[in-house]
Amino acid sequence: xxxxxxxxxxxxxxxxxxxxEAARCGMSVAVFDENAKPGGQLFKQIHKFFGSKEHQAKIxxxxxxxxxxxEADEAGVEVxxxxxxxxxxxxxEVLVQIGAAMEHFKADTIIIATGAAENMITFDGWTLPGxxxxxxxxxxxNLYGIKPGQRVLMLGSGNVGLVVSFQLMQAGCExxxxxxxxxxxxxxxxxxxxxxxxxxxxxLSHTITKAEGSDCVSGVEISQVDEDFIPIPGTQKHxxxxxxxxxxxxxPMSQLLKMAGCNMVDDPRRGGQVPQVDENxxxxxxxxxxxxxxxxxxxxxxxxxxxxxxxLAAAAYLGFLNEQDKDNRLADLEVALDSLHQGMFAxxxxxxxxxxxxEGIAVSQSxxxxxxxxxxxxxxxxxxxxQTIKNSGIHPVIECTQNIPCNPCQDACTRGCIKVGKTxxxxxxxxxxxxxxxxxxxxxxxxxxxxxxxDEDYAPGYASITLPYExxxxxQKGELGTALSRSGQPLGHAEIIDVRNxxxxxxxxxxxxxxxxxxxxxxxxxxxxTNAAGQSGKKEIRQ
Amino acid sequence: xxxxxxxxxxxGPFVSQTDDAIIICRCEEITKGEIRQAIHDGMFTVxxxxxxxxxxxxxxxxxxxxKLVKNLIARELNVIPDQLDPATSRSPMRPVxxxxxxxxxxxxx
Ligand SMILES: Cc1cc2nc3c(=O)[nH]c(=O)nc-3n(C[C@H](O)[C@H](O)[C@H](O)COP(=O)(O)OP(=O)(O)OC[C@H]3O[C@@H](n4cnc5c(N)ncnc54)[C@H](O)[C@@H]3O)c2cc1C
Ligand code: SF4
Ligand code: SF4
Numbered sequence: 001x002x003x004x005x006x007x008x009x010x011x012x013x014x015x016x017x018x019x020x021e022a023a024r025c026g027m028s029v030a031v032f033d034e035n036a037k038p039g040g041q042l043f044k045q046i047h048k049f050f051g052s053k054e055h056q057a058k059i060x061x062x063x064x065x066x067x068x069x070x071e072a073d074e075a076g077v078e079v080x081x082x083x084x085x086x087x088x089x090x091x092x093e094v095l096v097q098i099g100a101a102m103e104h105f106k107a108d109t110i111i112i113a114t115g116a117a118e119n120m121i122t123f124d125g126w127t128l129p130g131x132x133x134x135x136x137x138x139x140x141x142n143l144y145g146i147k148p149g150q151r152v153l154m155l156g157s158g159n160v161g162l163v164v165s166f167q168l169m170q171a172g173c174e175x176x177x178x179x180x181x182x183x184x185x186x187x188x189x190x191x192x193x194x195x196x197x198x199x200x201x202x203x204l205s206h207t208i209t210k211a212e213g214s215d216c217v218s219g220v221e222i223s224q225v226d227e228d229f230i231p232i233p234g235t236q237k238h239x240x241x242x243x244x245x246x247x248x249x250x251x252p253m254s255q256l257l258k259m260a261g262c263n264m265v266d267d268p269r270r271g272g273q274v275p276q277v278d279e280n281x282x283x284x285x286x287x288x289x290x291x292x293x294x295x296x297x298x299x300x301x302x303x304x305x306x307x308x309x310x311x312l313a314a315a316a317y318l319g320f321l322n323e324q325d326k327d328n329r330l331a332d333l334e335v336a337l338d339s340l341h342q343g344m345f346a347x348x349x350x351x352x353x354x355x356x357x358x359e360g361i362a363v364s365q366s367x368x369x370x371x372x373x374x375x376x377x378x379x380x381x382x383x384x385x386x387q388t389i390k391n392s393g394i395h396p397v398i399e400c401t402q403n404i405p406c407n408p409c410q411d412a413c414t415r416g417c418i419k420v421g422k423t424x425x426x427x428x429x430x431x432x433x434x435x436x437x438x439x440x441x442x443x444x445x446x447x448x449x450x451x452x453x454x455d456e457d458y459a460p461g462y463a464s465i466t467l468p469y470e471x472x473x474x475x476q477k478g479e480l481g482t483a484l485s486r487s488g489q490p491l492g493h494a495e496i497i498d499v500r501n502x503x504x505x506x507x508x509x510x511x512x513x514x515x516x517x518x519x520x521x522x523x524x525x526x527x528x529x530t531n532a533a534g535q536s537g538k539k540e541i542r543q
Numbered sequence: 544x545x546x547x548x549x550x551x552x553x554x555g556p557f558v559s560q561t562d563d564a565i566i567i568c569r570c571e572e573i574t575k576g577e578i579r580q581a582i583h584d585g586m587f588t589v590x591x592x593x594x595x596x597x598x599x600x601x602x603x604x605x606x607x608x609x610k611l612v613k614n615l616i617a618r619e620l621n622v623i624p625d626q627l628d629p630a631t632s633r634s635p636m637r638p639v640x641x642x643x644x645x646x647x648x649x650x651x652x
Contacts, residue, residue: 085636086635087635095635097635101646101648102643120611122567123565124565127566258631259634259636267625
């Protein structure tokens with residue numbers, strides 16, 4: 001039986017981070033993952049991440065995964081792939097299926113970082129082929145290059161539902177509606193705005209009442225729900241779809257921890273059955289740790305920090321790290337974790353409603369109900385007392401109106417036009433005292449695609465708007481298309497006057513359109529004549 | 544607080560519901576009605592439902608239906624789901640073919 005100082009189960013962001021820290025302290029580390037590719041969920045995340053520089057903000061998820069792998073390799077971590085941990089026994093022994101054999105391994109410390117599994121909900125027809133989890137859709141698209149369907153309805157407006165809806169459109173699917181039983185959008189407003197401006201309608205306080213079809217999904221019926229989430233008769237709406245995506249939350253895959261005999265708790269705020277852990281992830285069994293989603297559903301940025309903490313704690317437990325060094329390094333990680341745990345979407349804010357932002361501005365109700373900012377919101381946020389904004393010459397317009405832990409926009413602007421400040425959840429502010437060169441770095445760095453460059457003086461009677469564009473094919477200069485509003489409504493003709501791709505933009509294309517000057521503050525997206533974004537505009541709704 | 548293990552408690556008669564035919568456990572094809580009936584037959588825990596109906600014993604090992612079954616029991620017993628223990632976790636936690644399970648590496652170093 002092979003022995004290690006540390007065995008890590010799961011090669012996702014938390015498991016790899018834990019392994020890296022422990023190996024750097026001199027431990028022999030083995031990581032087991034059941035997949036053919038390491039990285040866990042990270043390898044499906046093709047979007048740019050939030051956070052700040054230390055959390056690898058504005059970097060696309062799969063790139064963060066590649067960096068972690070290289071670091072693990074360099075630190076001497078042994079990563080076993082296609083290796084499913086089937087059981088965990090007394091004295092830190094694990095049973096692993098590797099290929100066609102069952103092998104035993106033993107270690108002095110174990111970190112369980114098995115992540116989470118998707119929740120399902122039931123409705124008439126939910127077992128029909130074509131009803132899939134949003135994570136499954138993401139796996140099909142981003143790992144295997146398979147389009148899950150042509151016309152998709154998404155249930156769930158949390159970040160997963162929003163992000164996957166956008167990715168479905170990027171893959172060329174049409175998203176006919178985004179539905180959620182809750183009365184307001186659960187995820188970041190900037191993610192919602194990204195799909196609303198492509199024309200996806202939001203149905204809040206609605207749920208799926210039926211998946212239609214005999215052999216596979218051919219349609220879906222949704223109904224409005226009352227305050228107790230009971231469908232209201234007579235409110236049914238029908239959509240022709242071939243795919244129904246469910247993004248209704250994740251549950252920790254904590255079976256190994258339970259099997260090991262850790263004290264478990266049922267904590268709905270952490271996603272279900274989770275181990276009792278201390279601040280470094282140590283369970284009730286000394287030397288056995290849990291890190292990442294398995295110990296409470298959060299996101300990859302905090303999973304990485306928590307993984308690092310467990311790795312260091314495991315090293316200290318075996319004496320590979322002295323107490324003083326451990327305390328110092330953990331204190332730094334605490335600070336990084338704390339900065340992520342702030343703002344309107346912090347774990348401690350779950351279920352709370354915010355009437356105002358930290359800056360005292362009334363939050364946008366339209367964003368929460370329909371996914372986009374209305375004219376009054378724009379007025380309130382753009383012309384707020386703490387920022388100065390120009391209305392001539394090229395200048396940035398930032399439509400980021402919630403307190404989320406994110407600040408790459410501030411780092412992007414070397415001219416000092418954009419300020420977030422020390423508290424990374426503060427709203428970005430524009431300082432018009434510094435002049436904008438129109439370089440576009442802020443647009444490409446914004447994970448929420450919420451920054452636009454506007455020039456009201458482009459030509460007499462015309463304004464130019466530069467916007468982030470992440471669809472293929474890339475529009476060409478001189479092309480004529482349609483300008484869309486924040487809600488995806490056509491506003492009129494738009495001419496592409498510039499298309500910029502730079503390495504520093506990391507695959508985000510900056511498209512500049514020319515529109516009548518009255519549309520300077522309303523046009524926010526571009527639709528080519530032959531529709532690349534997959535949205536055909538008009539939705540078929542039979543009542 | 545009511546004890547879940549009090550088998551003498553009266554949870555009322557089984558009343559059929561319009562969506563009783565919905566499948567809850569996909570792997571073993573167990574319906575909502577069957578699970579609700581089992582609760583009225585006296586199966587008050589997730590483990591008992593597993594043994595009685597095989598719900599959660601199929602290919603995915605309850606990964607999909609575990610929470611759903613728990614919520615159904617909670618609703619019939621009129622308790623909050625957190626009060627119910629989840630099913631016991633046992634090795635192998637993923638389905639393993641018998642020929643693989645039998646092919647155990649037994650070198651003791
Ligand atoms: C659609 C979607 C979008 C997301 N977007 C973002 C985002 O934009 N930003 C962000 O920060 N976070 C995002 N997240 C969340 C983030 O991906 C997760 O929080 C993060 O991946 C959790 O990391 P982890 O290491 O705990 O688990 P995972 O990444 O899930 O990794 C766990 C690994 O363990 C393996 N494993 C499990 N059981 C076993 C076993 N018995 N034997 C062997 N291996 C096993 C799994 O196969 C997996 O590879 C998103 C999640 C989803 C689903
Ligand atoms: S375009 Fe360049 S100069 Fe202007 S605000 Fe953005 S980053 Fe700053
Ligand atoms: S505007 Fe700044 S804070 Fe807001 S999402 Fe974009 S990068 Fe993040």
